[in-house]
Amino acid sequence: MNAPAYNFAYLDEQTKRMIRRAILKAIAIPGYQVPFASREMPMPYGWGTGGVQVTAAILGPHDVLKVIDQGSDDTTNAISIRKFFGKTAGVATTTSTAEATVIQTRHRIPEAPLHAGQVLVYQVPIPEPLRFLEPRETETRRMHALGEYGLMHVKLYEDIARFGHIATSYAYPVKVNARYVMDPSPTPKFDNPKMDNCAALQLFGAGREKRIYAIPPYTTVVSLDFEDHPFSRYRFDAPCALCGAEDAYLDEIVTDDAGSRMFVCSDTDYCESRQAAGHRGHESAAPHKEGAHG
Amino acid sequence: MYVAVKGGERAIENAHRLLAHERRGDRDVPEITLAQISEQLGLAVDRVMTEGSLYDRELAALAIKQARGDLIEAIFLVRAFRATLPRLGATEPVDSGAMRVARRVSSTFKDIPGGQILGPTFDYTHRLLDPQLAEGFVPDEPATSQASSAATPRVTDILGRDGLIEPSPPAEADAPVGDLTREPLGFPADRDLRLQNLARADEGFLLAMGYSTQRGYGRNHPFAGEIRFGEVEVEFLAEDVGFAVPLGSIELTECQMVNQFKGSATEAPCFTRGYGLAFGQSERKSMSMALVDRSLRARELGEEVLAPAQDEEFVMSHSDNVQATGFVEHLKLPHYVDFQSELGLLRKLRKEFAEANDNPEPMQEAAE
Numbered sequence: 021m022n023a024p025a026y027n028f029a030y031l032d033e034q035t036k037r038m039i040r041r042a043i044l045k046a047i048a049i050p051g052y053q054v055p056f057a058s059r060e061m062p063m064p065y066g067w068g069t070g071g072v073q074v075t076a077a078i079l080g081p082h083d084v085l086k087v088i089d090q091g092s093d094d095t096t097n098a099i100s101i102r103k104f105f106g107k108t109a110g111v112a113t114t115t116s117t118a119e120a121t122v123i124q125t126r127h128r129i130p131e132a133p134l135h136a137g138q139v140l141v142y143q144v145p146i147p148e149p150l151r152f153l154e155p156r157e158t159e160t161r162r163m164h165a166l167g168e169y170g171l172m173h174v175k176l177y178e179d180i181a182r183f184g185h186i187a188t189s190y191a192y193p194v195k196v197n198a199r200y201v202m203d204p205s206p207t208p209k210f211d212n213p214k215m216d217n218c219a220a221l222q223l224f225g226a227g228r229e230k231r232i233y234a235i236p237p238y239t240t241v242v243s244l245d246f247e248d249h250p251f252s253r254y255r256f257d258a259p260c261a262l263c264g265a266e267d268a269y270l271d272e273i274v275t276d277d278a279g280s281r282m283f284v285c286s287d288t289d290y291c292e293s294r295q296a297a298g299h300r301g302h303e304s305a306a307p308h309k310e311g312a313h314g
Numbered sequence: 315m316y317v318a319v320k321g322g323e324r325a326i327e328n329a330h331r332l333l334a335h336e337r338r339g340d341r342d343v344p345e346i347t348l349a350q351i352s353e354q355l356g357l358a359v360d361r362v363m364t365e366g367s368l369y370d371r372e373l374a375a376l377a378i379k380q381a382r383g384d385l386i387e388a389i390f391l392v393r394a395f396r397a398t399l400p401r402l403g404a405t406e407p408v409d410s411g412a413m414r415v416a417r418r419v420s421s422t423f424k425d426i427p428g429g430q431i432l433g434p435t436f437d438y439t440h441r442l443l444d445p446q447l448a449e450g451f452v453p454d455e456p457a458t459s460q461a462s463s464a465a466t467p468r469v470t471d472i473l474g475r476d477g478l479i480e481p482s483p484p485a486e487a488d489a490p491v492g493d494l495t496r497e498p499l500g501f502p503a504d505r506d507l508r509l510q511n512l513a514r515a516d517e518g519f520l521l522a523m524g525y526s527t528q529r530g531y532g533r534n535h536p537f538a539g540e541i542r543f544g545e546v547e548v549e550f551l552a553e554d555v556g557f558a559v560p561l562g563s564i565e566l567t568e569c570q571m572v573n574q575f576k577g578s579a580t581e582a583p584c585f586t587r588g589y590g591l592a593f594g595q596s597e598r599k600s601m602s603m604a605l606v607d608r609s610l611r612a613r614e615l616g617e618e619v620l621a622p623a624q625d626e627e628f629v630m631s632h633s634d635n636v637q638a639t640g641f642v643e644h645l646k647l648p649h650y651v652d653f654q655s656e657l658g659l660l661r662k663l664r665k666e667f668a669e670a671n672d673n674p675e676p677m678q679e680a681a682e
Contacts, residue, residue, distance in 0.1 A: 026398065026551050030398075032398065034399070039538070056498055057495070057496050057498050058498070059495075060390075060393040060394050060396070061397070062394040062399040064390070064580065064639065064640035064643060064644065065636065065637045065639075065641055066640040066641035066642075066643070066644030066647075067638030067640060067647065069640075089647070090648050090649075090650055090651045091651060094322050094323075095322060095328055095648050096322045096325070096648075097647050098322075099322045099323050099326060103323075105539060125640055126647075127652060128651055129648070132542075135355060156627055157501055157627060157631075158501050158627065176387065178372075184663075184666060185663070187659060187663070189652070189656050189658065189659040190651075190652040190655045190656070191652075206649075206652050208651055209653040210655070212420045218431050226396075228640060228641055230499070232511065254655060254658050254659070256658070265424035265466045267341075269651070269654075270654070271651070271654060272654055272657065286643070286654075300527065305598060
């Protein structure tokens with residue numbers, strides 16, 4: 021039987037070159053979805069195969085990798101992906117946003133501002149922002165080519181007409197570099213402003229749909245809106261119960277079956293750093309830590 | 315006091331340890347061997363090889379064992395392994411006309427040159443559970459006779475001699491072979507890529523798509539021109555030697571559907587083809603594939619595309635069970651950040667709704 025032997029960061033160099041070419045093209049055309057020959061990865065489609073391939077293609081032996089899911093380093097899929105690269109690439113891993121050179125994420129952008137030289141890799145399920153308005157790829161590619169985004173504005177307008185608000189709370193569409201309408205991946209719209217003029221390189225990988233796209237550092241990213249209905253972040257009513265942060269995205273934790281709940285930071289590293297710096301919320305208690313990450 | 319939920323790392327390890335335990339089952343029951351799977355669950359191995367796109371009985375059997383008999387999981391294991399293999403080149407086209415036929419039936423002619431050969435088949439068995447099989451059953455040796463030396467030409471070739479069926483497009487020896495695992499798929503897709511997609515497609519999905527054409531959603535009036543199963547030689551043209559080197563033989567099932575075509579202004583009415591090919595003995599798969607291949611030719615044949623089975627973007631984008639199961643099952647992953655966002659919006663909308671119902675005027679304003 022053939023005993024499998026795998027390359028650094030799992031993918032063979034040929035495949036990495038193919039992915040890097042797609043990444044370079046994506047950086048050259050901000051917001052444009054570049055088709056690439058996505059491989060079958062040893063984790064399921066829909067579980068981050070696009071992000072994993074992008075990370076595998078850009079990772080070097082001296083990189084420091086952070087992986088988050090829902091903003092947390094300790095969610096099961098984040099652990100699984102971090103372990104995968106720990107095992108196949110032997111790179112250093114961290115939970116610290118500031119120390120990481122590559123951050124792979126699902127559904128969140130870290131609260132701490134990213135700095136130049138960092139790369140944020142997003143896992144993307146459906147890269148096409150127009151998909152739920154027009155299911156056909158042939159049609160949506162044409163719409164992007166012509167910059168024909170009227171359909172999206174009509175959808176947003178209809179939301180306002182029906183609900184009084186734009187009823188999209190995550191995967192909120194943005195326009196990149198005043199040209200392509202782009203899906204930011206299913207991050208809450210709270211995170212959208214962080215994409216604009218960001219110092220870090222932002223790469224998006226969709227494995228199942230075989231697309232890569234990018235936002236180069238310091239690129240203009242605008243959330244779609246109307247003059248009389250400007251984009252607004254969703255704001256929580258409460259500060260974080262653990263670190264007292266008032267500017268962070270919060271998870272709602274149901275604490276009993278009688279309707280009690282509390283709000284805590286979704287970005288665990290941000291919350292822990294603030295607590296370490298002496299910030300306290302009304303439920304402060306150092307979170308139980310299992311141990312160092314492998 | 316709230317304690318942040320951590321400990322995922324140990325939980326994952328323990329879950330996988332438990333999985334290994336459950337996979338083994340009762341340890342007083344002997345462990346199943348790869349040879350047993352390959353020999354006695356051969357059709358499962360055939361399916362995993364076909365949809366896994368890798369002809370290797372031993373690895374397919376290992377995948378089935380590792381996947382606890384979940385064939386889609388086994389296909390996934392084989393695919394992930396296959397993705398890492400180097401590509402040395404493409405073999406010469408196999409000649410299914412020269413197949414050492416183990417089974418071959420045609421529904422379009424009573425008898426055909428080379429004869430109808432039933433071979434090993436469930437057809438005409440009465441589906442009665444057989445208690446004898448439960449344990450210790452020793453079947454009779456198969457009946458044997460002198461092998462016929464008669465050639466077994468493909469039925470569609472016989473029809474082709476009179477021009478009653480469209481010719482198969484001739485193979486272009488130097489044309490590159492499309493490979494959707496190496497180049498991202500674009501639409502419209504050529505037939506080589508469509509056939510590759512269908513060959514890898516989920517058997518159940520193709521079965522339902524093919525069935526839908528029979529029930530009138532894109533009907534294409536099929537006859538099973540021929541279904542054949544047997545061994546073919548695989549040859550590889552080695553550049554340095556200068557001739558084709560035999561690599562071995564593989565088992566294939568081929569189905570050629572013969573379908574009506576009314577003709578057009580420029581073409582006389584004739585029969586058209588739908589083609590199905592699968593590793594091992596995979597008749598349901600290759601027949602369904604042939605039906606769907608023919609329906610996907612609607613555009614090429616100038617037929618109106620109305621039904622799902624005729625729509626290549628629909629069929630090809632949803633046929634792959636490894637992709638489909640991954641995305642369906644990813645709903646198990648945490649989505650609480652987005653859910654929180656939706657909760658916030660919903661609470662806001664409900665609050666506004668309640669306020670508006672106390673005082674209907676503002677609703678009107680919103681509607682304007």
